[in-house]
Amino acid sequence: MTSLAETIVDWHGIELGLLPDRALRVRASGAVLVADLHLGKGASFRRRGVPVPEAVTEGDLRRLERLVAGTGTTQLVVLGDLVHDEQAMKPRTLEQFTRWRADHPGLRVQLVPGNHDRHAGDLKTLGVEVLPPRHHHGGLDLVHAPSEDASHPTLGGHVHPCVRLAVPRGGDRLRTPCFWFQGNVGLLPAFGSFTGGKQMPLGRGIRAWAAGREEVVPLHAEPTPADVDRGSTTFE
DSSP states (O other), X not given: OOOSOOEEEEETTEEEEEETTTEEEETTTOOEEEBOOOBTHHHHHHHTTOOOOTTHXXXXXXXXXXXXXXXXXXEEEEOSOSBOOGGGOSHHHHHHHHXXXXXXXXXXXXXXXXXXXXXXXXXXXXXXXXXXXXEEETTEEEOXXXXXXXXXXXXXXXXXXXXXXXXXXXXXXXXXXEEEEETTEEEOOBOOSSOOOEEOOOSTTEEEEEEOSSXXXXXXXXXXXXXXXXXXXXXX
């Protein structure tokens, strides 16, 4: 049982738990899913002359540590882009992740490879199990980049979904990572803290939640029983 503030979502008859700090739990199996860590991205940028703080990867691994401890999971599935690129696979990043991996010998870490992972070399050296590009799990298809016309419930990442929220009467706008669901496609926010994002639409047929560090906040109105009876909602 998770000790985190889990938001339970029924999606195509499958119970999902949306977790603070950008993670998702498949409740039937207990597997925890994250996407787009981009470990070593800071190191990769520094090698290209861009001044980026060194503590980015270490901080993200600490967040991952809290996630594993808070859920008690024994299975972690990364939906692509665990590592940023080959430049990121240097001694400093390898040492950090290898140490983190050694601290969790009972944790099964699986990777659905993403486009960045394909340029990062042999990821098995990190102690992870590399899965096929489409992995079936508990009635779900797990991929890195879902197709818009997916025929089965499909979870992925890749685009780093975000929404921009207006502050009433303040004139300011807040940009925040989000969980985003439409039809058969569900997108997880990027777990990595050094990532950009794509602004996603909100509206009819879309369910979305702001992915905060401490809580998950709904950005849509759930259909009422009357709506369902009238057939006036397309939420799935």
